[in-house]
Every structure is written in C-alpha cells, then in structure tokens.
Amino acid sequence: xxxxAPETQALVQRRARVLGPAYRLFYDTxxxxxxxxxxxxxxxxxxxxxxxxxxxxxxxxxxxxxxEAIARQxxxxxxxxxYLHESVLDxxxxxxxxxxxxxxxxxxxCTGSEANDLAMRIARAHTKAQGLIITRFAYHGVTASIAxxxxxxxxxxxxxxxxxxxxxxxxxRIAPGDLGRAFAQGVRAAIADLKAHGIRPAALMVxxxxxxxxxxxxxxxxxxxxxxxxxxxxxxxxxxxVQPGLGRTGDAFWGFQRHGVVPDIVTMGKPLxxxxxxxxxxxxxxxxxxxxxxxxxxxxFGGNPVSMAAGMAVLDVIEREGLMTNAQRVGNHLRHxxxxxxxxxxxxxxxxxxxxxxxxxxxxxxxxxxxxxAQCARVVNxxxxxxxxxxxxxxxxxxxxxxxxxxxxxxxADLLADTxxxxxxxx
Numbered sequence: 001x002x003x004x005a006p007e008t009q010a011l012v013q014r015r016a017r018v019l020g021p022a023y024r025l026f027y028d029t030x031x032x033x034x035x036x037x038x039x040x041x042x043x044x045x046x047x048x049x050x051x052x053x054x055x056x057x058x059x060x061x062x063x064x065x066x067x068e069a070i071a072r073q074x075x076x077x078x079x080x081x082x083y084l085h086e087s088v089l090d091x092x093x094x095x096x097x098x099x100x101x102x103x104x105x106x107x108x109x110c111t112g113s114e115a116n117d118l119a120m121r122i123a124r125a126h127t128k129a130q131g132l133i134i135t136r137f138a139y140h141g142v143t144a145s146i147a148x149x150x151x152x153x154x155x156x157x158x159x160x161x162x163x164x165x166x167x168x169x170x171x172x173r174i175a176p177g178d179l180g181r182a183f184a185q186g187v188r189a190a191i192a193d194l195k196a197h198g199i200r201p202a203a204l205m206v207x208x209x210x211x212x213x214x215x216x217x218x219x220x221x222x223x224x225x226x227x228x229x230x231x232x233x234x235x236x237x238x239x240x241x242v243q244p245g246l247g248r249t250g251d252a253f254w255g256f257q258r259h260g261v262v263p264d265i266v267t268m269g270k271p272l273x274x275x276x277x278x279x280x281x282x283x284x285x286x287x288x289x290x291x292x293x294x295x296x297x298x299x300x301f302g303g304n305p306v307s308m309a310a311g312m313a314v315l316d317v318i319e320r321e322g323l324m325t326n327a328q329r330v331g332n333h334l335r336h337x338x339x340x341x342x343x344x345x346x347x348x349x350x351x352x353x354x355x356x357x358x359x360x361x362x363x364x365x366x367x368x369x370x371x372x373x374a375q376c377a378r379v380v381n382x383x384x385x386x387x388x389x390x391x392x393x394x395x396x397x398x399x400x401x402x403x404x405x406x407x408x409x410x411x412x413a414d415l416l417a418d419t420x421x422x423x424x425x426x427x
Contacts, residue, residue, distance in 0.1 A: 004029065007044075026391065027384045036061025039405050039412055041389065052390045052404040052416050058246055058271035059317040060407040066274045069313035070306055078306045081108070082298055087308035094315060095272075096282055098253050100262045105288050108280035108303030112242040112269025113141025115279045118297070119265045120145060120203065122283060123236045125291040129200035130162040133190045133230065137168065137395040139212040140205060140240055149205065152212045162199050164190035168213035168395075169222060172350040172361055173369060180222035187226040191233045201235035203264075208255030209244040214394030215352060215359030215401065217249065223259040236287065237261065242269030242279070243357070247318055248406065250328025250355030258354070273310035277301070323406040327355035333410050334358060334402070337417035345424040347375060356408055359393065360400040360420075371398035375427065382423040388416055 004012065012030060015023070031049065033041040038060040040048045051061070059066065073087075081088055092106040109115045124130060132149055134140065139152040147153055148160035159165070166186030169179050191201050204226065210216040227237045244255030245268055252258045254266065264287045269279040280302065291297075301307070318324060335351055338360055342348035349363030349372075362372040362379065376398045380391060393401040400420075404412070 008032065028381045029385065031384065031389070038063075039408055047387065049384075050388045050412060050415055050419075052388060052402050052408070052412075054389075054405065055243055055248065055403045056270045056275045057405050058248075058274050059314055059321075059323065060274075060405040063274060063313075063317055063407075065317055066276075066310055066313040069309040070276060073306045073309035076305075078301075078304050080298070080300050081303040085305055087305045087312075088303045091308040091311050094312065095280075099266065099282055102262050102284050103266060103282040104285050105283050106280060107283065107288075107297065108278070108307070109299050110277040110279060110302050110307075111141070112240075112267060112279045113143045113146055114299065114302070115242075115267040115269060115281050116140045116146045116149075116205070116238075116240060117143040119205070119238050119267050119281050119283075120149075121295070122265060122281075122288055122291045123203040123238060125294055126287045126289075127200070127202045127234060127236065129202040129234065131191075131194040131199045131201035131203075131235070132160070132163045133187055133194075133201060133204045133235075134163065134165055135168045135206060135210060135213050136165040137213045138165070138205075138207065140207070162194070162202075164193055166190050168210050169216045170214065171216050171218060171352060172214075176219045176222075179219065180225045183222065184225035184229050187229045191230065191235075201230060201233050203236040203238050204230040205238040205240060207240045207243055208259070209249065209354070209357050211243045211357070211401070211403070212393055214361065214399045215357060217255075217258070217352060217354040217357065220251075220258040221260050223256075224261050227259075227261045227263075236264035238265045238267065239263035240267050242267065242271070243403065246271055246314070246406070247324030248327055248355050248357055248403075250324060250331055253324065272314060273307055274314050276307055276310035278307040278311050318406065321407070324355075326408075327406055330408050330410055330413055331355040331358060334413035334417065337413060338420070341417060341421055341424065345421075345427070347372060347379075347424060347427055353402070356402075356404055356406060358402040360402065361394070362398050362400065371396035373398045376400065378427075379420070379423055382426070383419060386419050386423065388419045390416075 032044045035042040169183040239256040266282045272278045338351045350361040364370040364372040
C-alpha cells in the first residue's frame with residue numbers, strides 16, 4: 001500500500017469530501033499536475049512527467065496557437081448556434097472536407113458522450129428500430145442511454161434491454177485471415193438475438209481501434225464484413241472516432257478509413273478542440289432527414305464561436321506540423337522498440353497498434369496467453385513513479401494503453417521504451 005505525503009493525502013480526502021465516491025483517480029500515488037506543455041505534465045513539486053496517455057490534448061498541452069485562438073475569440077464573442085455566425089459554418093465545412101463526401105452534414109455538441117447519444121437518436125429515428133450492437137468491453141460515454149452501452153464503466157452498469165454485445169476482434173488470439181469473419185459472425189449472432197426478442201437493429205457502434213477492448217487495429221479492412229452484416233439487417237454503422245480520429249493512426253485521418261468503409265454517422269469528441277469542450281458528429285443527409293423532420297435540435301454551447309476557433313486551430317496545427325505523418329513515423333519507431341523489449345521480457349505477449357495508438361498486452365503465460373492483470377497494474381504504477389504516464393485497457397486490464405499527444409517524438413518514444421525496459425527488469 002502506497003503511503004501518501006501529508007499534503008497529497010489531504011487533497012485526496014478533500015476531493016472525496018467535496019466530489020463524493022463515484023470519481024476515481026489514476027495511480028496508487030495520484031498525480032497532481034499544475035502545468036502542461038507539449039508532451040509534458042509538471043506536478044506540484046516541479047517534476048515533469050512524459051504524457052503517453054492523454055489524447056484529449058491532441059496537439060499537445062497548451063499549444064500556443066490553440067491557446068491564442070481561444071483567447072482571441074473569447075475577447076470578441078461567445079454565443080450559441082441559434083444565432084447566425086460564420087465560424088460554425090467555416091469549421092463544419094473544413095471538418096467535413098476530411099471525410100467521404102457522403103457525410104455532408106455536421107452537428108456539434110460539447111462532449112463525445114453527447115455526440116454518441118445524438119447519433120443513437122438519429123439512427124433510431126431513421127431506422128424506426130431500437131437495437132444497438134457494441135463490443136463486449138466498449139466505452140461510448142456517460143449519458144443515461146450511452147452508459148447503458150458502455151460495459152467498461154463497470155459490472156454494476158446495466159446494459160440496455162435493446163443493447164447486445166459482441167466479442168472484440170482479438171488479433172492476438174485470432175488469425176488475421178479469420179478476424180473479419182469472426183467479428184462479423186458475432187454481429188450476425190447479436191442481430192439474431194435481437195430479432196428473437198422482437199427488436200430490430202438500429203446500429204452497430206464501434207470505436208474503430210477498439211481502444212477499450214484492448215486496441216485492435218489490424219489488418220486494415222477487417223471491419224467491412226461486419227458493417228455489411230448490420231446494413232443487410234436494416235441497421236446503420238456508427239464509427240466512434242473520439243479516440244482514433246484526427247490522424248492518430250498515421251495512415252488515415254479517421255480510423256474507419258483504414259477499413260475501406262463509409263459510416264452512416266461518425267462521432268467525435270474533445271480531441272477536436274485539444275481539450276476545449278468541442279465534439280460532434282458527421283452524418284449522411286438521408287440518415288439525418290427523419291430526425292430533422294421529427295425533432296428540433298440545439299445544444300446551447302455545442303458549436304459556439306470559441307469552440308469553433310479551437311477546432312480550427314487544432315486542424316491548423318495538424319496540417320502545418322505534419323502531425324499525421326509524425327504519428328505514423330513515431331508510432332512505427334515506438335512499436336519497433338517495444339517489440340525488441342518483447343524479445344527480452346517474457347511478460348510482453350503482444351505489441352500492436354497503428355500510428356500513435358499502441359497496445360502492449362502483458363501475459364502471465366505465453367502458451368496460454370493468460371492476461372497478466374496484476375502485473376499490468378504494477379507496471380503502470382512503476383512507470384508513473386519514474387515519470388511516464390500511461391494506463392491499462394481491455395476486459396482484463398492487462399494491456400498497456402499508449403495514446404500520447406500527436407506531437408510525441410522519437411526521443412519521447414525512446415524515453416518511454418527505456419523506462420519500460422527498466423521497470424520490466426524488476427519482474
């Protein structure tokens with residue numbers, strides 16, 4: 001059990017007293033950051049920590065161009081989308097230009113949870129059906145309807161009556177040539193179960209790198225058969241791009257593009273604004289039509305001018321600094337280093353990912369591929385103590401989740417790999 005410094009213990013106790021019992025903290029020794037810059041977070045003692053986890057700060061903590069854009073617009077006007085203003089139109093046009101032409105409408109929210117909630121409302125209005133298919137350990141948000149489709153929130157969060165789960169496309173345990181077929185079989189089984197209960201499928205919703213399920217990115221194209229299956233049954237495909245999007249995979253601006261499919265709805269979250277509360281969705285006009293006829297929509301500050309300025313600035317930085325190319329180059333370098341570690345440390349069972357999204361699955365037994373849950377927690381905490389921040393993911397919390405800001409460099413990747421090497425030497 002970690003013994004906390006008195007000032008940290010006092011802060012933890014104050015937090016529990018004021019915020020209540022539902023909140024959780026990372027790490028046995030909680031982090032108290034007071035400043036961020038690029039890939040670094042600085043704690044209250046002035047120690048810097050390499051941030052290999054926070055994708056919300058998509059172009060790095062406190063990027064000067066984003067900070068200035070927010071401040072400049074805040075000095076002029078901040079209001080909502082029920083008045084006319086050009087910035088929401090300019091941003092929508094620029095965002096939609098990164099996607100297939102079929103996705104011609106944009107709608108804005110403040111959080112990814114709201115975006116996924118809205119996507120489900122649109123899907124149900126279009127299909128006149130209720131069924132939702134997700135992966136077994138998915139996370140899509142915290143609104144009432146979306147928490148019911150986010151089993152990773154915990155075993156006491158009840159799935160909705162019209163929600164069905166399917167096994168994740170586990171590329172560590174399923175051969176690449178069988179992965180797409182296996183995932184599609186799960187989707188077809190879920191569709192059949194829904195129909196057996198008198199429920200028609202409205203949508204298949206997936207995070208396109210399956211980040212909460214353990215990070216499964218390859219081979220590109222494996223999702224196509226599952227998308228075809230849900231459409232054959234009258235449902236839609238919703239691509240949750242909150243985590244995979246904005247060029248993070250390196251080889252595509254959005255995760256779904258790696259699979260050669262065009263979603264009916266794409267949802268996005270706070271990485272759009274590098275942490276500013278900007279989220280939303282892109283949707284096919286024919287899919288939005290029924291919802292538009294039957295329901296007016298507004299989100300008081302989803303799409304406000306300050307958020308639009310933040311979003312434009314993020315796209316500026318990604319383009320000007322070549323961050324999509326950086327994600328591919330640095331991600332490949334990092335996984336090469338991690339696979340070298342796997343040759344020397346038996347705890348590493350698999351290294352996988354695309355761009356700056358990497359999973360390192362730890363196993364207690366290579367032959368049985370047994371999840372090393374307790375060891376993974378120890379590794380995460382030991383890395384934190386050595387100044388490297390990441391977390392775990394997957395149904396057994398046995399996969400290291402590496403998802404840094406897009407400005408992560410090869411030198412940063414080397415520091416991460418070297419620190420992980422030193423931690424694994426202690427096992």
